[in-house]
Amino acid sequence: MISAVFPDLFVNLCVLVTLSFVLSLTYRDWPPPPGRALRWGRLLFTAGMSAALFLLATPHAGGRVSLTLVPVVLMTLRHGWRGLYVGVPATLLAGLDGAWAFASAALSLLCVTACTVRARHLLDLSDVSGSLQRHGWVALVLFLPASLPQPGGLEDWARVYPLAVLMNAVGFLSTATMLTSRVALIQSTTRYRTEAHHDALTGLANRRQFELDLPFTQVGDALLLFDLDHFKRVNDEFGHPVGDEVLRVVAQALAAELRGRDRAYRYGGEEFAVILRRVPPAELERVARRMARVVSSLEPVEVAGVRGPRVTVSVGGAPFGLWSRTRTLWDADEALYQVKSAGRDGVRIAGGGARREVEYQV
Numbered sequence: 001m002i003s004a005v006f007p008d009l010f011v012n013l014c015v016l017v018t019l020s021f022v023l024s025l026t027y028r029d030w031p032p033p034p035g036r037a038l039r040w041g042r043l044l045f046t047a048g049m050s051a052a053l054f055l056l057a058t059p060h061a062g063g064r065v066s067l068t069l070v071p072v073v074l075m076t077l078r079h080g081w082r083g084l085y086v087g088v089p090a091t092l093l094a095g096l097d098g099a100w101a102f103a104s105a106a107l108s109l110l111c112v113t114a115c116t117v118r119a120r121h122l123l124d125l126s127d128v129s130g131s132l133q134r135h136g137w138v139a140l141v142l143f144l145p146a147s148l149p150q151p152g153g154l155e156d157w158a159r160v161y162p163l164a165v166l167m168n169a170v171g172f173l174s175t176a177t178m179l180t181s182r183v184a185l186i187q188s189t190t191r192y193r194t195e196a197h198h199d200a201l202t203g204l205a206n207r208r209q210f211e212l213d214l215p216f217t218q219v220g221d222a223l224l225l226f227d228l229d230h231f232k233r234v235n236d237e238f239g240h241p242v243g244d245e246v247l248r249v250v251a252q253a254l255a256a257e258l259r260g261r262d263r264a265y266r267y268g269g270e271e272f273a274v275i276l277r278r279v280p281p282a283e284l285e286r287v288a289r290r291m292a293r294v295v296s297s298l299e300p301v302e303v304a305g306v307r308g309p310r311v312t313v314s315v316g317g318a319p320f321g322l323w324s325r326t327r328t329l330w331d332a333d334e335a336l337y338q339v340k341s342a343g344r345d346g347v348r349i350a351g352g353g354a355r356r357e358v359e360y361q362v
Helices: 001-026 038-057 069-097 099-118 131-135 137-140 155-199 209-217 233-236 238-258 282-298 323-341
Strands: 222-228 262-267 272-278 313-319 346-350 359-360
Touching: 001 038, 001 069, 038 069, 038 359, 069 099, 069 155, 069 359, 099 137, 099 282, 131 155, 137 155, 155 209, 209 272, 209 323, 222 282, 222 323, 233 238, 238 262, 238 272, 238 282, 272 282, 282 313, 282 346, 313 323, 323 346
Parallel strands: 313 346
Antiparallel strands: 222 272, 222 313, 262 272, 346 359
């Protein structure tokens, strides 16, 4: 009996691992983004996996022996009782082998799902630090009800039952390890991407991200460049810890003034950049003045008993138009330079193609 069942289980294991690899490729972010479509799509896919594994098993006197319930356990660990739906198609297919086969499959499905729900706190597929290694033995317990005897086949069932439980546990651990490795890869990639495109001190996007976002600006967007006035003096007279805290506070103040679609960047050193989306030229002037006043009204920072000075900013801005983005960047930078040459603590907006400029002292 074992020699007849083992090939079926081996084929089941190969198909299970292959389809689980395909399933793992559907995870691109972790935690997965909200939305029912993708979640239910994965449930339907794993339901198809479960049905395919059942059909690949050959009927024997002791009933079909397959890895049908492994996808059920995987989805139950992720979605709770909704994982029960994954095993419904295979359970209905079991009815083709008779009423007893259907009853046995339905009872196995309910028992395995209930055991998995109870064990969710032990087997966390998103725990890349070793949940499976610490509690892998639980897989054997989960699959104890995976194969139940049928009338007239008790002796054959007893022979293959240990092998069936073992192969189910091996199949689960193999696929769960694959999914956990995928989650670890996604988390590492996300963390490295975040670190590569964000400034560690201020938490703002950095210049690399600015250069990536710049080509996607459109006509009607605008650019503001901010430069903290006499910032070197802050570092020299009050120390770098105070200077770092000033940068953090200013970054938070600038980010707090933006709409959700706008974005602030630490452009370099004491310079910041802001890309404003869909802002009229007249509104750009008002926004620049408001943000400059917010910075100048900040309370002096204090670090380890050392109280820093009040800070002001020089602001240069320019709208994006039909000309190149580099031209807009140059216009804003030139406007900023003129503010600094005129004594700092001011705002100048370049008028794009016509090079109109409006200056404000704040």
